[in-house]
Amino acid sequence: MQGIVVDNAGGDFHLVDTLEEPTPGRNQILVKSLVTAINPVEGFMQGTGQLVTAWPIVLGCDASGTVVEVGEGVTKFKIGDAVFGCTTLGTPGHSTFQEYFLMDEDLTFKKPGGVTTEQAATIGVGLLTAALGVIIGANVELKAKESNSQSPWLIVLGAAGGVGQFAVQLGKLCGYRVLGSSSPSNTEVVKAAGAEAVFDYKLPLDEQLATIQQVTNGNFTRVFDASAMGTETGIDAVTQVADQRAPERYFSTTNDWAPIDPREGVAIHHVELGQIGRSGSEKAEKINKDIVTMIPNLEDYLGAGLLRPLEYVQVGDIGVGEVLKALEAFKNHKSGKKLVVRLAEN
Ligand SMILES: NC(=O)c1ccc[n+]([C@@H]2O[C@H](COP(=O)([O-])OP(=O)(O)OC[C@H]3O[C@@H](n4cnc5c(N)ncnc54)[C@H](OP(=O)(O)O)[C@@H]3O)[C@@H](O)[C@H]2O)c1
Numbered sequence: 001m002q003g004i005v006v007d008n009a010g011g012d013f014h015l016v017d018t019l020e021e022p023t024p025g026r027n028q029i030l031v032k033s034l035v036t037a038i039n040p041v042e043g044f045m046q047g048t049g050q051l052v053t054a055w056p057i058v059l060g061c062d063a064s065g066t067v068v069e070v071g072e073g074v075t076k077f078k079i080g081d082a083v084f085g086c087t088t089l090g091t092p093g094h095s096t097f098q099e100y101f102l103m104d105e106d107l108t109f110k111k112p113g114g115v116t117t118e119q120a121a122t123i124g125v126g127l128l129t130a131a132l133g134v135i136i137g138a139n140v141e142l143k144a145k146e147s148n149s150q151s152p153w154l155i156v157l158g159a160a161g162g163v164g165q166f167a168v169q170l171g172k173l174c175g176y177r178v179l180g181s182s183s184p185s186n187t188e189v190v191k192a193a194g195a196e197a198v199f200d201y202k203l204p205l206d207e208q209l210a211t212i213q214q215v216t217n218g219n220f221t222r223v224f225d226a227s228a229m230g231t232e233t234g235i236d237a238v239t240q241v242a243d244q245r246a247p248e249r250y251f252s253t254t255n256d257w258a259p260i261d262p263r264e265g266v267a268i269h270h271v272e273l274g275q276i277g278r279s280g281s282e283k284a285e286k287i288n289k290d291i292v293t294m295i296p297n298l299e300d301y302l303g304a305g306l307l308r309p310l311e312y313v314q315v316g317d318i319g320v321g322e323v324l325k326a327l328e329a330f331k332n333h334k335s336g337k338k339l340v341v342r343l344a345e346n
Helices: 040-048 124-137 162-173 184-193 205-216 231-241 282-303 322-330
Strands: 003-006 014-016 028-037 062-070 082-086 100-104 108-110 153-157 177-182 197-200 220-225 249-253 266-270 312-318 338-342
Touching (some): 108 282, 124 162, 124 249, 124 266, 124 282, 153 205, 177 184
Parallel strands (some): 153 177, 153 220, 249 266, 312 338
Antiparallel strands (some): 062 082, 082 108
16 A cells, blocks of 8 residues: 655655555554644654654554444444544554554544544644643643633633644633634634634743733633743743632643643643553553543534634645645645645545
């Protein structure tokens, strides 16, 4: 079968037609790759080799396709079902930049009827990362709730990104008023995701903190940095501006490589979606259990239209080789819309 291969860390992405089609094991499904989105992690893995378990490797993790085979013990899916989600990263047989790939049944979403195959490819990585950041890291209850003028705020840094837009949606869904940060050109994207207010993260830090104070009046205890670039703003907001009488405040971040010094009264959490589908460590077991627990609720909210896929830009024509064009386009891609590519017609 065809796929886009990288031979070693730093090697280029290239098309081959010699890959073996994987066979689903217990509780696994084999999925025909129809559409995939491009994420920052692909360039990161190709460049550094981190999270790659064997070379050569096919990358790609934002899945959207059709079940073509089910392994022993699978009950949630049958052949022909439309599915999406985030695959196990850097593991042969599991990646989306190839014609067929494996997914674990309980880590896979069933596609709702109202969501197209392209839209589904915009959801997996962004929504699961945001859920790990907001629900698990910032300890927000995953339950639909109306917000009002007294509701606490959730602050989302990098709110226009693929992760950030889902974090905004989740915060609003769960009854928070959301204050997001972005470039001024993305203010409307963040508002469309559900934020009540937006500030410019390029302003000097003291101006950002003053804006956070002015908008929230200190009525918040939770900050999620979706961008991985906002540690300073986030930690200062939660230690200086947040409600200091609260028993616990929360700072969670997608930056899983830079340690943060402990702060009294602040629970600091580094999101690690890269552990999806992995086992053998307490950390991986916990993350996967969290994801498995959240997926049915997230599926319900997507089905009800309370969580929505992202806007996207489609690159190229149809075919596995088109992924190369999408990877190239991603280098100059501005956030706000997800970049997707179609590998097969149906
Ligand atoms: N740890 C994990 O498990 C995990 C999982 C997924 C992603 N990530 C990482 O999370 C980050 C976001 O991923 P993504 O897919 O959302 O990327 P993305 O779509 O490219 O969005 C990144 C966003 O970061 C914003 N940004 C840049 N510098 C910022 C700063 N100093 N302060 C606040 N915001 C800033 C940008 O805002 P503007 O465009 O408005 O300027 C952009 O919207 C990436 O670094 C990615 O590698 C980590």
